[in-house]
Amino acid sequence: MSAKVPPTVTLAERRVPSLGGFNLTFLSIEVRRLMRNRRTVLVTLVMPVVLFLLFRANRRSGALAGIGFTAAATMIGIAVYGAMLAATSGGAMVSIERAQGWSRQLRLTPLRPAAYIAIKILVAMLLGLTSVAVVYVVGAIDGVQMAPATWLLSGVLAWAASFVFASFGLFMGFLLPSENVMQVIGPVLAVFSLFGGLFVPLTLLPSVMQDIAPYMPTYGVASIARFPLVGGAFDPIWLVSVVLWTAAFGAAATILFRRDTRRA
Amino acid sequence: MAREHGFVAAIELHDVHRAFGPVRAVDGIDLHLELGEIAALLGPNGAGKTTTIDMILGLGQPDQGTVSVLGMSPAAAISRGLVAAVMQTGGLLKDLTVRETLRLTASLYPEPRPVDEVLERAGIAHLAERLVGKCSGGEQQRLRFALALLPDPALMALDEPTAGMDVEGRREFWSAIRRDAERGRTVLFATHYLEEADAYADRIILLRQGRIVADGTAAEVRNLSTGRSVRANLAEADRAALDGLPGVRSVEIRGGRVLIQTMDSDAVARYLLTATAAHDVEIVAHNLEDAFLALTSDEQVPAVEGRTADVSAA
Numbered sequence: 001m002s003a004k005v006p007p008t009v010t011l012a013e014r015r016v017p018s019l020g021g022f023n024l025t026f027l028s029i030e031v032r033r034l035m036r037n038r039r040t041v042l043v044t045l046v047m048p049v050v051l052f053l054l055f056r057a058n059r060r061s062g063a064l065a066g067i068g069f070t071a072a073a074t075m076i077g078i079a080v081y082g083a084m085l086a087a088t089s090g091g092a093m094v095s096i097e098r099a100q101g102w103s104r105q106l107r108l109t110p111l112r113p114a115a116y117i118a119i120k121i122l123v124a125m126l127l128g129l130t131s132v133a134v135v136y137v138v139g140a141i142d143g144v145q146m147a148p149a150t151w152l153l154s155g156v157l158a159w160a161a162s163f164v165f166a167s168f169g170l171f172m173g174f175l176l177p178s179e180n181v182m183q184v185i186g187p188v189l190a191v192f193s194l195f196g197g198l199f200v201p202l203t204l205l206p207s208v209m210q211d212i213a214p215y216m217p218t219y220g221v222a223s224i225a226r227f228p229l230v231g232g233a234f235d236p237i238w239l240v241s242v243v244l245w246t247a248a249f250g251a252a253a254t255i256l257f258r259r260d261t262r263r264a
Numbered sequence: 265m266a267r268e269h270g271f272v273a274a275i276e277l278h279d280v281h282r283a284f285g286p287v288r289a290v291d292g293i294d295l296h297l298e299l300g301e302i303a304a305l306l307g308p309n310g311a312g313k314t315t316t317i318d319m320i321l322g323l324g325q326p327d328q329g330t331v332s333v334l335g336m337s338p339a340a341a342i343s344r345g346l347v348a349a350v351m352q353t354g355g356l357l358k359d360l361t362v363r364e365t366l367r368l369t370a371s372l373y374p375e376p377r378p379v380d381e382v383l384e385r386a387g388i389a390h391l392a393e394r395l396v397g398k399c400s401g402g403e404q405q406r407l408r409f410a411l412a413l414l415p416d417p418a419l420m421a422l423d424e425p426t427a428g429m430d431v432e433g434r435r436e437f438w439s440a441i442r443r444d445a446e447r448g449r450t451v452l453f454a455t456h457y458l459e460e461a462d463a464y465a466d467r468i469i470l471l472r473q474g475r476i477v478a479d480g481t482a483a484e485v486r487n488l489s490t491g492r493s494v495r496a497n498l499a500e501a502d503r504a505a506l507d508g509l510p511g512v513r514s515v516e517i518r519g520g521r522v523l524i525q526t527m528d529s530d531a532v533a534r535y536l537l538t539a540t541a542a543h544d545v546e547i548v549a550h551n552l553e554d555a556f557l558a559l560t561s562d563e564q565v566p567a568v569e570g571r572t573a574d575v576s577a578a
Contacts, residue, residue, distance in 0.1 A: 014344035014345060015344065015375070016374070017372060017373060025367060025370075026371050026372070030368075032364070033359055033360060033364075036359050037359065097357065100354055100356065102355060105356070107322075107323060108321060108323075108342060108351075109342070109415075110342065110344070110372055110373060
């Protein structure tokens with residue numbers, strides 16, 4: 001049996017996409033998709049503000065200010081929480097994509113896993129940036145006072161925290177089925193927040209928790225984000241914590257993505 | 265290599281095996297598909313159709329054997345946009361519009377066909393701004409087809425593409441595929457609809473329990489299973505002579521009538537009409553469904569196994 005027609009395509013001339021398929025059209029459509037998901041956007045932007053206002057009584061009494069936990073320190077902690085919540089939810093959206101078979105469909109395109117993950121992290125971090133901005137605006141209205149440079153620097157560092165948690169969200173999104181993902185992530189983030197000293201100073205926690213705290217993924221990022229405010233010595237272990245957790249979550253997410261041949 | 269001659273096989277499977285636990289989903293398949301062929305992988309559920317297509321697309325790896333697509337690995341062919349696929353279900357984001365889905369996918373290829381062109385060719389230009397979640401099953405399937413057209417692939421694989429569509433949707437879908445294939449695209453589709461394989465494929469590859477049990481044109485596959493029945497009115501039939509004709513599988517003589525099951529109905533008819541006084545000779549071709557049942561049902565295995573040769577080579 002011979003071919004009825006000559007090949008219509010010159011096979012060797014076909015190119016693979018540059019940057020593994022990463023491009024701005026993809027990114028902009030993903031952002032638009034995220035905006036359409038009003039519930040996620042609302043929850044991730046409103047939750048930190050609610051928490052911030054809940055801790056208001058503490059701040060006003062000045063009880064914690066004596067041990068260096070001022071309104072500004074609380075606000076930065078909450079901003080880190082907001083960035084974390086937003087980025088994790090953004091990353092965890094991959095569980096929906098898996099459930100709908102989209103990840104599998106993407107495997108039939110030239111898109112490289114690294115480019116896909118880069119897009120997902122960027123979108124998650126964009127949501128994280130919005131969350132930090134909202135918390136800071138509410139904080140400023142509520143009378144939090146910091147030097148302009150401290151506002152900016154601590155904001156950027158709190159936002160940078162979202163990188164770690166975008167990776168964490170992706171990891172969870174690839175690990176869990178979509179109907180469970182937020183139920184699991186919510187409590188996990190609460191534990192991270194408490195142990196990492198986002199809401200209350202670590203010195204008020206039982207000593208066992210204080211011992212565990214440095215191993216939490218929130219510990220490094222919260223300490224770094226508060227550094228411009230608190231000052232003092234910069235502990236390199238914070239940076240090590242951020243790098244190691246990001247690497248661990250990122251590697252786990254990549255491995256699960258590659259293994260994700262599941263049929264939808 | 266075939267490439268030296270300017271032609272390369274669209275698909276080349278060699279002794280491919282794949283098991284899921286104790287289930288041998290694909291149990292030794294050799295398949296050679298030329299560029300430009302339109303072939304159907306036909307078989308009942310669990311015959312190994314989807315597993316085979318998945319390996320051709322690089323979604324699954326064979327435990328044993330080799331898979332080559334257009335002379336390269338499935339992953340290499342996918343990354344160059346040379347292979348595209350239409351899957352049975354899923355693979356679409358409900359919260360994107362039809363156009364956004366196409367734009368996003370197009371952005372992943374260096375030189376995609378224009379989005380408006382593939383919308384047109386898949387017959388969904390009027391749905392461009394609709395959310396995917398609001399499209400019917402048939403409309404979503406045509407979107408999947410449109411997505412597969414974007415890279416202008418040399419090979420298109422379709423896994424039960426019309427499952428769950430109504431008759432009209434199925435007809436429209438296949439006419440779009442057929443139109444497209446006329447431009448020389450190679451098409452491999454899996455189906456368990458006999459009439460689909462019969463109507464749209466030049467070649468039918470019949471799978472049963474992970475093996476190819478028949479491979480040829482629809483007519484050849486029909487013959488492979490049970491051949492044809494030849495009936496005639498004939499007094500004093502010579503059973504021994506009939507039995508001795510090439511291809512004859514059974515001879516029944518009832519009163520003045522003979523009923524012969526044969527693989528070579530021409531030889532029987534020629535004999536009856538030239539060497540006997542037979543009259544009212546009838547030749548009845550078994551339909552593809554008979555072939556399908558005969559070749560894929562468990563009881564028939566021994567009778568069939570001996571005739572699994574590639575008849576298309578004959």
